[in-house]
Amino acid sequence: MTILVTAAGGQLGHLVVDALLRRGVAPEQIVAGARTVSKVVDLADRGVRVVPLDYDVPETIAAALDGVDSVLLISGSEPGARFEGHRRVIEAAKEAGTAKLVYTSLAHADTIDFVLAPEHKQTEEVLAASGVPAVVLRNNWYAENYVADVLRAADTGVIAASVGEATVAAASRADYAEAAAVVLIEDGHLGRTYELSGDHAVSYADIAAAATTALGRDVAYVPLTSEQLQSGLAEAGLDAGTIGFVSAMEDGIARGVLSPVHDDLARLIGRPTTPLVDALGEAVSAARVAG
Template sequence: MTILVTAASGHLGRLVLDSLLDRGVAPATLRAAARRPETLSEYAERGVDVVALDYADADSARAALAGVEKVLLISGSEVGQRIAQHGNVIEAAAAAGVQQLVYTSAPQATTSELVLAPEHKATEEHIAASGLPATILRNNWYTENYAQDLEVAREHGVLVTSAGGGRVPSASRADFADVAAVVLTTEGHIGQVYELAGDVAWDFPTLAATLAEVLGREVVLEQLTPEERVAQLTQIGLDAGTAGFVAALEGNIRDGVLDHTDGTLSRLLGRPTTPLVDTLRTLTA
């Protein structure tokens, strides 16, 4: 049984590899794929099969998937390119006769107004059309998404957002990595679509207070309108497109798009999800 982890050199991919190895998966049965395989030399030294895979290169996808029984398709980071890129991996998996494809999707991807959802919805539809036995992991927000906010709070004592009263049931990246390892190594997950989120949905006053606790300094929450937020982000150097994208995500949060948690993540993990404060503390190390 060979398990392939795509995008294995990224933050989530490395954590999945670590979790699989910690669960006793033999290194020789793991294949780690990355655009630059040399970045995974430490895993190669442990006996993991390290291969090249560029989502945009269908030939590299076919080569990486050859002989694989299970694959974790970690969603790509190139917004606007992901439908075609994911499609290359899905088609290669179908051609290889993969027995389980696990995909990291977005919360409520097929029905959500989340600005990130359409590419994930299209990918899920492609997986369904392929006929591959699949498990969909609809990952909510990673707490680590607020690493930059922590640094701003450390330096300036302020948390800036246009998310209003929105709530975020975030969990640590390691929580999501561990659940990916669970569904790749235990039975009963084929055909399942899991909505995964942290146990607690926090609001931004709570985030500001938690940042203050972790940093040992006052952190003031500054709520902006969407227009003010775009102007502020542009002023600090973001291009207009990126600033608008950030404001749109915060608008989704403000509208409650992420605010749903039913305990599925902690149930699959067999433990509570990592509290907000604990993950933020690791980011200060």
């Protein structure tokens, strides 16, 4: 069995390779595909085969799939510009006769009204139509998405957002990565769609409390109106397109699109999901060291 992990130069992909190795997959059975190969040198040093793989360069996709049995297609990092890359990987996997393709989608991608959902829904539809044996992992929010907010709060003492009292069923990136490793290794998952989330939905007041613990100083959640959010983003120099995107994203969160809690993630990884305060604390510490 040979497993290709796409986007292995990114944080999630790297963690998936770590999880595969930790679960006993031999390094020579793992292929780490990365747009920037220099980001996975450490994996090569551990015996993992490293290959260039860019969703926008079809020949790199075909080459990376050569001799591969299972593929983890990690969704692209540029909202609004990633579907075509996903489609190229799916088509190449079909051509290569891939036995299993695992795709990292978004929570309830087929039904929610959320600015990030359409490309995931399109990808799931193309994947289903392709006939490639597949598993869909619908990831909810990452706890690490709040690291930048927490680091700003180190100076301001405030986390501000226009989400009202909404909650988010976030989980740690490492938990999602471990679930991906499980379905890549194990049989019995083909044809399944898993809704992955943390065990508990957290409010932004909860996030501020976790930030207080991580920073060792008081942090408060300050609710904003959508107009206040947009005004603040404009003052910070963001362009109109970015302001509209961020505002639409927070509007979706305010409407509860990321609130539903499911037990699929905990069942796949065989333990409770990592508590927000732990996930966020670890991520903030790592960011401070790196910075």
